[in-house]
Amino acid sequence: MAVLVIAEHHHGALSDATHKVVTAAAKFGGDVDLLVAGEHAAEVVPAAAKVSGVRKVLKAEGESLRKQTGESMEALVVPLMANYDAVFIAASTTGKNIAPRIAARLDVMQLSEIIDVVDSSTFTRPIYAGNAIMTVKSSDAKKVITVRGTAFEAAGNEGSASVEDVAAPEGPFKSEFVSEEMVKSDRPELTGAKRVVSGGRALGSADEFNRLIVPLADKLGAAVGASRAAVDAGYAPNDYQVGQTGKIVAPELYIAIGISGAIQHLAGMKDSKIIVAINKDEEAPIFQVADYGLVADLFNAVPELTEAL
Amino acid sequence: MKVLVPVKRVIDYNVKVRVKPDKTGVDLANVKMSMNPFDEISVEEAVRMKEAGTVTEIVVVSVGPQQAQETLRTALAMGADRGILIKTDATVEPLGVAKLLAKVVADESPDLVILGKQAIDDDSNQTGQMLAALLDWPQGTFAFKLEKDGDKLKVTREVDGGLQTVSLTLPAIVTVDLRLNEPRYASLPNIMKAKKKEIVEKTPEEYGVDISPRLTVVTVTEPPVRQAGEKVEDVATLVSKLKTAGAV
Ligand SMILES: Cc1cc2nc3c(=O)[nH]c(=O)nc-3n(C[C@H](O)[C@H](O)[C@H](O)COP(=O)(O)OP(=O)(O)OC[C@H]3O[C@@H](n4cnc5c(N)ncnc54)[C@H](O)[C@@H]3O)c2cc1C
Numbered sequence: 001m002a003v004l005v006i007a008e009h010h011h012g013a014l015s016d017a018t019h020k021v022v023t024a025a026a027k028f029g030g031d032v033d034l035l036v037a038g039e040h041a042a043e044v045v046p047a048a049a050k051v052s053g054v055r056k057v058l059k060a061e062g063e064s065l066r067k068q069t070g071e072s073m074e075a076l077v078v079p080l081m082a083n084y085d086a087v088f089i090a091a092s093t094t095g096k097n098i099a100p101r102i103a104a105r106l107d108v109m110q111l112s113e114i115i116d117v118v119d120s121s122t123f124t125r126p127i128y129a130g131n132a133i134m135t136v137k138s139s140d141a142k143k144v145i146t147v148r149g150t151a152f153e154a155a156g157n158e159g160s161a162s163v164e165d166v167a168a169p170e171g172p173f174k175s176e177f178v179s180e181e182m183v184k185s186d187r188p189e190l191t192g193a194k195r196v197v198s199g200g201r202a203l204g205s206a207d208e209f210n211r212l213i214v215p216l217a218d219k220l221g222a223a224v225g226a227s228r229a230a231v232d233a234g235y236a237p238n239d240y241q242v243g244q245t246g247k248i249v250a251p252e253l254y255i256a257i258g259i260s261g262a263i264q265h266l267a268g269m270k271d272s273k274i275i276v277a278i279n280k281d282e283e284a285p286i287f288q289v290a291d292y293g294l295v296a297d298l299f300n301a302v303p304e305l306t307e308a309l
Numbered sequence: 310m311k312v313l314v315p316v317k318r319v320i321d322y323n324v325k326v327r328v329k330p331d332k333t334g335v336d337l338a339n340v341k342m343s344m345n346p347f348d349e350i351s352v353e354e355a356v357r358m359k360e361a362g363t364v365t366e367i368v369v370v371s372v373g374p375q376q377a378q379e380t381l382r383t384a385l386a387m388g389a390d391r392g393i394l395i396k397t398d399a400t401v402e403p404l405g406v407a408k409l410l411a412k413v414v415a416d417e418s419p420d421l422v423i424l425g426k427q428a429i430d431d432d433s434n435q436t437g438q439m440l441a442a443l444l445d446w447p448q449g450t451f452a453f454k455l456e457k458d459g460d461k462l463k464v465t466r467e468v469d470g471g472l473q474t475v476s477l478t479l480p481a482i483v484t485v486d487l488r489l490n491e492p493r494y495a496s497l498p499n500i501m502k503a504k505k506k507e508i509v510e511k512t513p514e515e516y517g518v519d520i521s522p523r524l525t526v527v528t529v530t531e532p533p534v535r536q537a538g539e540k541v542e543d544v545a546t547l548v549s550k551l552k553t554a555g556a557v
Pocket residue numbers: 199200201202226227228229230241242243244245246247257258259260261262263264265268278279280281284296297298299322346347429
């Protein structure tokens with residue numbers, strides 16, 4: 001058996017999510033190869049070759065793969081699948097964009113956001129915003145899988161894989177990259193952060209969000225998250241949203257500030273090790289999952305907390 | 310432009326889901342069902358494009374039981390023109406739905422298909438991308454903003470780290486994210502008008518699509534329940550507890 005893992009990388013750095021996907025792939029069994037495609041692929045290869053358990057790194061560089069569009073990645077990966085029993089990729093926005101195209105082309109049903117590999121055809125995944133956990137058996141010959149990173153440990157860096165070049169697919173494709181606006185931040189990446197401080201609707205404005213949430217996060221070396229309500233209202237960027245339809249986090253410490261704790265929000269953070277909630281409503285559902293709950297007005301409590309740390 | 314909007318009938322997002330004691334699935338008896346919230350956003354976007362004059366006709370389609378008709382009616386009341394119900398009591402997986410939608414696309418020849426990014430029951434996030442692959446069409450997933458640009462469609466996408474804009478050659482697939490728009494509530498007169506709009510009923514067999522599932526459910530279980538911890542009386546206590554727990 002052999003598994004292809006599609007690596008995720010940004011600005012020449014291999015993302016930690018890839019190490020977690022490799023762990024999931026190893027649990028599936030067989031040889032694990034790592035595909036590094038797109039912009040800066042060559043810079044990523046040395047780190048990719050070191051990931052423990054990887055047999056071979058496939059490097060694919062080319063203008064058509066620059067931004068890993070769904071169309072170009074489908075064209076790259078589908079022919080490679082002749083040699084593999086499964087393809088694994090992180091359940092990031094990139095993975096979610098690409099994987100179903102590959103699955104449809106292979107005429108197989110994808111398994112989305114798995115949290116466990118039971119055996120080579122049986123997988124576990126959350127449904128209904130994590131209110132139920134489903135174990136399913138796939139009858140398809142090949143498996144296309146996206147992996148929830150928080151459910152797997154990261155593979156180590158003791159490997160020494162060989163490296164092989166793969167030709168980039170010929171364009172042109174019917175979709176073209178135009179531009180991107182990335183949020184620049186020195187804070188840790190949300191899904192991999194050890195600590196997360198999230199703010200909700202109660203913050204009331206972007207100014208207050210930045211005045212109260214950000215300094216606390218900085219003090220803790222934490223990533224900043226938000227509820228959907230806070231994002232919708234423009235207090236925080238879109239990709240700060242934690243929840244069922246946003247990012248899934250499981251840090252050692254999660255501090256929810258002025259967040260009620262709707263099931264959609266809980267879906268994204270209830271696997272955190274320690275949860276702290278600050279909310280002025282003692283009945284707020286967030287307290288049902290909080291290890292430490294502080295019933296207080298956040299406008300007093302948060303500056304006090306930041307000061308005390 | 311003609312637009313096709315697939316809408317799914319799902320458990321209402323406010324309902325607390327219960328796993329059945331026999332672990333075969335979740336209890337859907339007597340629970341409130343609604344249109345998948347992302348699909349309301351798709352319908353809204355199509356209606357706004359029609360109001361702006363870029364779209365001439367909106368066809369909505371649902372794969373599901375007879376009651377999915379109500380979901381189609383809701384979409385018609387929001388401003389869609391006509392509906393197609395592909396009736397089945399079976400659970401149809403995203404791959405099956407995508408294959409059925411590919412047939413509808415072949416019949417209807419839309420310029421654009423707008424889907425939700427994810428159904429909030431199966432949380433799959435697959436159908437739109439699968440349909441795009443089956444049709445060999447370009448895709449703009451997790452749309453934050455759509456702009457018609459000659460014979461192209463510019464889609465600004467919500468991606469990890471920020472926003473990305475792609476340009477798609479039509480016909481194309483779009484899947485929508487939460488920030489694209491705020492869906493309207495249908496007015497009473499529009500609800501009345503929607504009753505007269507056409508809904509055609511079809512079956513998967515009529516389309517010649519094999520929808521038999523590829524995945525067999527082994528078990529459906531409750532997630533581990535997290536116990537509520539303690540309430541602390543002030544910030545100082547909170548800090549000392551966190552220090553003791555080694556969290557800060
Ligand atoms: C399809 C769909 C997908 C969704 N996906 C997500 C998702 O991924 N993530 C997500 O978060 N939500 C999601 N939601 C939204 C979710 O249902 C809730 O609406 C949202 O989480 C509420 O955000 P909130 O807790 O910030 O706001 P609210 O529910 O309004 O809560 C604000 C809280 O602040 C407290 N408060 C007010 N003032 C103060 C003060 N001065 N000091 C202290 N506390 C105060 C209040 O007591 C209240 O508990 C989704 C909804 C739908 C329909």
